[in-house]
Amino acid sequence: MDESSRQLLNTMQRNAERLLQLSRQIVDSNKSEKEEKELHVTSGNIGTFICSLTENFQFIVHQRDITLEVRHEEVEDGYFDAEKIEKILYNLISNAIKYTPDGGHITVYIHTDKQHAYIEVKDTGIGIPPEKKENIFKRFNRLDTKMNVAGSGIGLHYAQQLAHLHKGSFTYKPNVPQGSCFIVEFPIHREAYHKDEFADNTSFFTTTSILPNPSSTDQSSKEKKATLVIAEDNMEVRNYLQRLLNQDYHIMAVSNGEEVLECLALNVPDLILSDIVMPHKDGYELCRIIKASTEWGHIPVVLLTAKSDTQSNIQGLDCGPDAYVGKPFDPFYLKAVVENLLANRQKIQRIIQNLTSGHISQEKIHETMLNEHDHTFLEKLHAQLDQHLDDEEFSINLLAKELGMSYSSLYARIKSLTGQTPQNFLITYRMNTAMQLLKSGNYTVSEVCYKVGASSLANFSRSFKRQFGIPPSEVQ
Missing domain, CATH: 1.10.10.60 (Homeodomain-like)
Structure with a gap:
């Protein structure tokens, strides 16, 4: 059995153990909102974890001719809420890409000591005028630019809240000579967190389960064709889906419908695979927005759900998805659904490109x-x-x-x-x-x-x- 298959089986085992918890999350959205305000600390290597996150952006930056690199000194293992840090970093890197012109440069710098982790995201974008700095973390505040960037103005405010929840800080400074620099600092020593703030499995994130095999990355990336956006608020299911499909496709993994729309503003994917019950914007609403859009209506949408009652199925089909797959799903069936939708789309593309x-x-x-x-x-x-x-x-x-x-x-x-x-x-x-x-x-x-x-x-x-x-x- 190869390493990729082993990782998938390990993740499937963890998902089986947490299936009851996941089902309760799906039928009770209030619980998701409550958990959003709680810490679920796990042990792992923050450097390895962030390297894996930046892989989700490589296809986008390649299309824009933007260089995205991760620099780090010796990074020690520590304790952190991976889902909270993922959301902060996704927000910062997404913003850096949006506000950096084609051909620019983005650097994610990671450093740790025995007590804290420090993450800097620097870009060579348009920067923030001095008179605007005091308001950048205010809710619904947006930077007016000539770049016509889509957004809601809640991202930096939300990221700052998550950093404070993580007992850390979130600050800004100009990137000299041009651009922006955001710094996230948070504790990684065990004593910083109360016993109730640790997840059930405190060693979920390990080096082998996060970072792809470097020797196979270049080769597999050459063979990948289509780009998929995966929207799933449960981090372990999201990681499982990412590993399941990563061998064949470029993957952008996010945790809710709002983040999918942020992805669409950066790059149009070939297919969207979305859970239904998610915070901020659920799968039904996301699907309706995509299918009603003049720019995105052609994108195939696959909805995943644990709700199997007739009313939920009707509601799912009414919003216009191209496929509707129930949880728990057969991974081979899900892969076949994705492959067939993409194959049909490619046939249509070949016909359209030859129309006059x-x-x-x-x-x-x-x-x-x-x-x-x-x-x-x-x-x-x-x-x-x-x-x-x-x-x-x-x-x-x-x-x-x-x-x-x-x-x-x-x-x-x-x-x-x-x-x-x-x-x-x-x-x-x-x-x-x-x-x-x-x-x-x-x-x-x-x-x-x-x-x-x-x-x-x-x-x-x-x-x-x-x-x-x-x-x-x-x-x-």
Whole structure:
């Protein structure tokens, strides 16, 4: 048995032992709110734990060309509430990514002594003006910027509350010469916590159960394709789901629906796997928001729940998920559901990426593949591409401006619908149009070349053959 399978089995055993506690959590949301205000301290290595958290952001920062690194000195084992620290760090790193321009740098620095842990999150983003510093921790206070960043203004206030609950501090200072630096400090020695503040299993977090095998990380990341967001407020179930799916997909793991929406503001995933009963925003409400959105409505949503009564099932189906899986679930069944939804999505992407304005008007295609929002967007997209088809200088930035969208929003929308980057989709669209023109028999290869904005006949022939496997001269 390999190490990954062993970790999954160990986690399954722990979940079996805590199944009754989890079921009570799901049917009693008030208990979740109460537990939010309590500490559940476990023993482990804070450095290893934070390294594992930053792995969830690697796909996002790669897309934005942002460098995210973790630096640490000798980090000793200690005692901490992993769920509280996870929420604080997730908030800080998410904010750093949102407010750091593409190509920037984010550093998470970890240091411990025998008594305390110190975590700094530094970025090279837009920073906070001196006159705004006094209010950044106030509830609903937001920093007005030209970056048009989505958010509710509760994140820093919430993180500060969690740090104080953890008997620590949460402070801010400018990152010289540019950006922000947030510092979290909290005790890690056992004597700092009352006996009632320790979790039932005080050694849950170990080095082997948190950090992936370094020798296999690079290889497995090359093979991963799709990105999944997992929303589950129970930390152990969340870790289990992450390990179950981590071998095949990029994973972003969060604890509630609000954090899913924060993820969507940064990067559009290929699938969302969500629990139903969660604090702040439950799975039903999250699913309704996603399916009603013009930007996110195409994302497959899988809802997980321990509620098996008919009323709950009807309520779950009414909010429009693509699949509804009951707990406890068969891991092989869950993986099959995810694989099938992603495979179907990829088939649709391949069809959509080969549509032109002539195809999009067909009612059959509209009904079977595209919802109303996607259909309208593609009509506008194709109209702009047709209008500028012969302009070899026409860029994605100009396309975004014509459509009234930011570059990042356009990138996410085209990538999610077609599976291609906007630049590659522009080339694909031009070659598909070229094929239609050549098949009509009304134009020569040279005429078609310049009608689709190719810079030269050689470049056109090369791109055409790459897409269709034959040179344009052989089209009949």
